[in-house]
Amino acid sequence: MKGAPIDQKWNVPATEESPLEGGFRAEFEVTTERGGPRYGELIEEVRTFMDKVRYASPTPELADEIIDDLKLFNAKLDTLLVDEWHTPSGTRVDLPSRGNITLPPYEVIDGGEDGVTASVEFRRFHLGGNGVAHGGHVAVVFDDLGGMAATLHVHGIARTAYLTVNYRSLTPLETPLTMRTWAERREGRKIFVKGTLHDGDRLCADMEALFIQLRPGQA
Numbered sequence: 476m477k478g479a480p481i482d483q484k485w486n487v488p489a490t491e492e493s494p495l496e497g498g499f500r501a502e503f504e505v506t507t508e509r510g511g512p513r514y515g516e517l518i519e520e521v522r523t524f525m526d527k528v529r530y531a532s533p534t535p536e537l538a539d540e541i542i543d544d545l546k547l548f549n550a551k552l553d554t555l556l557v558d559e560w561h562t563p564s565g566t567r568v569d570l571p572s573r574g575n576i577t578l579p580p581y582e583v584i585d586g587g588e589d590g591v592t593a594s595v596e597f598r599r600f601h602l603g604g605n606g607v608a609h610g611g612h613v614a615v616v617f618d619d620l621g622g623m624a625a626t627l628h629v630h631g632i633a634r635t636a637y638l639t640v641n642y643r644s645l646t647p648l649e650t651p652l653t654m655r656t657w658a659e660r661r662e663g664r665k666i667f668v669k670g671t672l673h674d675g676d677r678l679c680a681d682m683e684a685l686f687i688q689l690r691p692g693q694a
């Protein structure tokens with residue numbers, strides 16, 4: 476298990492009540508094939524690049540060189556752009572954070588109706604200041620794994636209505652941390668979710684959120 480519980484039925488078929496349109500599609504095809512066998516390595520290399528950019532102080536000459544190289548990379552990707560429902564980024568459940576380049580890398584250890592446990596490691600580029608993680612990046616992981624807990628609890632896609640993070644102690648970079656998220660209670664479409672982030676026994680942050688289960692086809 477890496478970016479999501481692989482045994483879940485993510486490939487939901489479309490029905491009349493649950494069409495293919497909407498903010499979150501009722502049907503999204505989850506495959507582990509898109510992007511090829513080295514897609515995870517590609518994402519990891521980009522993350523490493525961002526780590527280096529965050530801390531590098533390039534000479535003007537090196538900046539020129541890297542800009543030219545990046546323009547070539549961007550032109551290569553321009554020929555292969557697809558819509559969000561067909562990109563591997565976000566749906567490769569076999570990869571950390573489902574291959575989503577925008578998320579701090581996490582690996583799901585356990586996930587189901589009762590909640591999600593994941594190992595998350597903030598990278599050097601997630602620096603806020605003073606050597607520790609930016610609070611916004613902590614919130615992003617709570618949002619994603621809170622959304623996953625809500626989704627698994629109701630077997631349907633949910634959207635964040637609010638999310639409150641309490642930062643209890645500093646969140647280190649480059650350290651395996653444990654995040655837990657679970658649905659505390661449900662009232663119809665409202666799913667009240669809680670979560671914690673620990674470095675060993677030390678609580679770094681906790682959160683409370685409300686997710687709303689989307690109606691079929693809801694934008």
Ligand SMILES: CCCCC/C=C\C/C=C\C/C=C\C/C=C\CCCC(=O)SCCNC(=O)CCNC(=O)[C@H](O)C(C)(C)COP(=O)(O)OP(=O)(O)OC[C@H]1O[C@@H](n2cnc3c(N)ncnc32)[C@H](O)[C@@H]1OP(=O)(O)O
Binds near residue numbers: 485620623636664665
């Ligand atoms: C996506 C994954 C695809 C890949 C799949 C692969 C594998 C899948 C694996 C796992 C999935 C994993 C992760 C999930 C991923 C991401 C999670 C991140 C989700 C987000 O990051 S998402 C973006 C941020 N999010 C927004 O952009 C929301 C903007 N907003 C709206 O879209 C609407 O606002 C909405 C829909 C929230 C509600 O609208 P609505 O019309 O459906 O419902 P309505 O307003 O009637 O509210 C119903 C009841 O909730 C109460 N209520 C509403 N809001 C409240 C609030 N703030 N505080 C207190 N109570 C509230 C009302 O008071 C009423 O309560 P009552 O029924 O008791 O009267």
